[in-house]
Structure formats: structure tokens, C-alpha cells
Amino acid sequence: MSDSLWGYQPSSGHIAGSDLTGYSVEATDGSIGKVDKHSDEVGSAYLLVDTGVWIFGKDVLLPAGTVKHIDAEDRKVYVDLTKEQVKDSPEFDRHAQTEDPAYHQQLSAYYMAFRVI
Numbered sequence: 001m002s003d004s005l006w007g008y009q010p011s012s013g014h015i016a017g018s019d020l021t022g023y024s025v026e027a028t029d030g031s032i033g034k035v036d037k038h039s040d041e042v043g044s045a046y047l048l049v050d051t052g053v054w055i056f057g058k059d060v061l062l063p064a065g066t067v068k069h070i071d072a073e074d075r076k077v078y079v080d081l082t083k084e085q086v087k088d089s090p091e092f093d094r095h096a097q098t099e100d101p102a103y104h105q106q107l108s109a110y111y112m113a114f115r116v117i
Contacts, residue, residue: 003066004043004107005063005065005066005107005108005111005112006043006044006045006046006063006064006104007042007043007045007063007064007065008045008064008067008106009067009068011063011069012067012068012069012070013069013070013071013072014064014067014070015072016040017040017063018040018070018072019038019076020035020038020047020070020077021036021037021038022034022035022075022076023035023036023070023075023077024074024075024076024077024111025047025049025062025076025077025078025079026076026077026078026079027079027081027082027085027086028079028080028081028082029081029082029083030083032049032051032060032083032086033049033050033051033052033060033077033115034049034050034052034076034101035048035049035050036048036049036050036059037098039064043046044077044099044104045063046061046062046063046064046098047064047067047077048060048061048062048094048098049061049062049086051086058087058092059092059094060086060089061089061092061098061103061107062079062089063080063104063107063108063111064081065111066074066079066081066111067080068080080114081111081114085114088107089107089110089111090103090107090110
């Protein structure tokens with residue numbers, strides 16, 4: 001993963017300005033949902049993933065640094081996390097936490113535990 005969780009890895013294939021809305025999101029062990037919203041903001045890039053019925057409609061915010069690869073042809077985003085890691089991520093409230101620095105810090109602490117160095 002990149003040094004910053006809130007930026008896309010150079011090897012991910014991300015192109016600034018690309019619309020990832022609607023792309024399927026794949027964990028290392030299967031599908032976790034679809035991109036509902038995303039941000040390319042430097043230092044605060046993320047994917048908001050609608051997990052649908054998989055975890056009872058829970059939305060999750062994934063820092064862009066968790067993105068391993070983007071396949072534009074198949075409209076899929078691959079993240080370097082398991083389904084369980086995503087399921088156990090800190091609770092997300094889309095109306096209050098998308099741009100909340102304290103929530104970003106909480107997510108950083110959670111996802112940093114899974115970084116391979």
C-alpha cells in the first residue's frame with residue numbers, strides 16, 4: 001500500500017478524474033459491493049462502497065490507499081482487504097463522516113493494522 005492511505009497507489013491504475021461510480025468492488029476473497037461515491041481529493045481520496053445485502057446495507061468508506069488495482073474495462077476495483085476486514089471496519093454514517101477528519105483518523109488506525117510493509 002502507499003505511504004498514505006488517503007491517496008491511490010501509483011500502481012493501482014487510477015486516473016485522476018475517472019468516474020468510478022457503479023464499479024464493482026472486489027476484496028481478496030470475493031465481491032463486497034459497488035462504488036456509490038468516490039473522491040480524488042489529494043490527501044483525502046476514498047471510495048464509498050454500498051455493500052447491499054451482503055452486510056445488511058452497510059456503507060463502508062475505504063481509503064484510496066486500499067485500492068490495489070482498477071480494471072476500467074470490467075468496471076471493477078480490487079482492494080487489498082478481505083471481506084471480513086471490510087465487514088469489521090468502523091461504523092460509517094454517510095451524512096456525518098465522509099469528510100470528518102476524526103473519522104478518517106479512526107479509519108487510518110483500523111486499516112494500518114493490515115498494511116504489508
